[in-house]
Amino acid sequence: MKDPATAARAGAAPEPGAVDLGPKPRLGYAGSALDRAADRRLDPAFLQSAESAADAGAYAVAGDLVVMRKGAHGLDPLFAPAEARALAPVDEAVFLGLDEGRARFGLGIAAAAVDGLKARSDLQLADLRSIAVQGLVAPEHLPPLAEAKAMLQWHARHRFCANCGAPTLSVCAGWKRDCPACKAEHFPRTDPVVIMLAIDGDLCLLGRQTRFVPGMWSCLAGFVEPGETIEEAARREIREEAGVICGRIKYFASQPWPFPMSLMIGCHAEAIATEITVDRSELEDARWFSRREVAQMLAGRHPEKLATPPPVAIAHHIIRAWVEVGADVLR
């Protein structure tokens, strides 16, 4: 059997089975080791002693940016809570949970402090997407960072009561905002997004948004609308964006996506009418790709340098599952 790279150079695309995709990469932001310990959120004495414990840790987040300390072994996003609070004024605090009994917090740093922190030689600030894609921190930090960022962003956007407009107060260790004026309670939200790969046997449908880096193609995606099931949303998004009609929808996996606070619901979709009509307001382009072409894209061996999203994104895993088993992924 020809080596896949040699075959690609010779212009003969390898069969999917001949492409070594390597071990399955880790999905970003998923698989948190934290026990959220929700029963402790209403226990102020516990929370106070937990934050001052010697093994407590806090993530410092300023808007889209995560503060990290430069160390001999790379970047470390986990500070002692008192150390994190000394960095800058803290707008909001959230109890994230317990890591083998050690309390973890998310602290929202005032935006006005960002320039001062960026100027410090012992710190580095980066957005969470870059941190994940470039592997700037140990992977176990990504899920609690996603939790912290999504929660702190929710606080930043829900300072006033949606019912009466009065300022709201953070309670319950950051897991609720109460309105003292009208007594409404506001809970953190996660917005469901369907992200799906339409499949027609050994072909799959990929699209390009104008904001994508050159050469990157991905699954189609969109927000689930009120009154809709996941399956209905997946069929609607594919029909709206690409004109393709789908029947069977098979759930694959999900992923927290803290930009700002979504849950990506990954699916495979069986195409039953395959003619494409691209909605140019949503997509730059959409087309059918063969399984062996997509295998080259996943392996980074496409002759025209076309690529899929990186393993940090669930799209990579949805696409890879189909490349590995073909249309059987719908069973």
Ligand SMILES: [Zn+2]
């Ligand atoms: Zn109110």
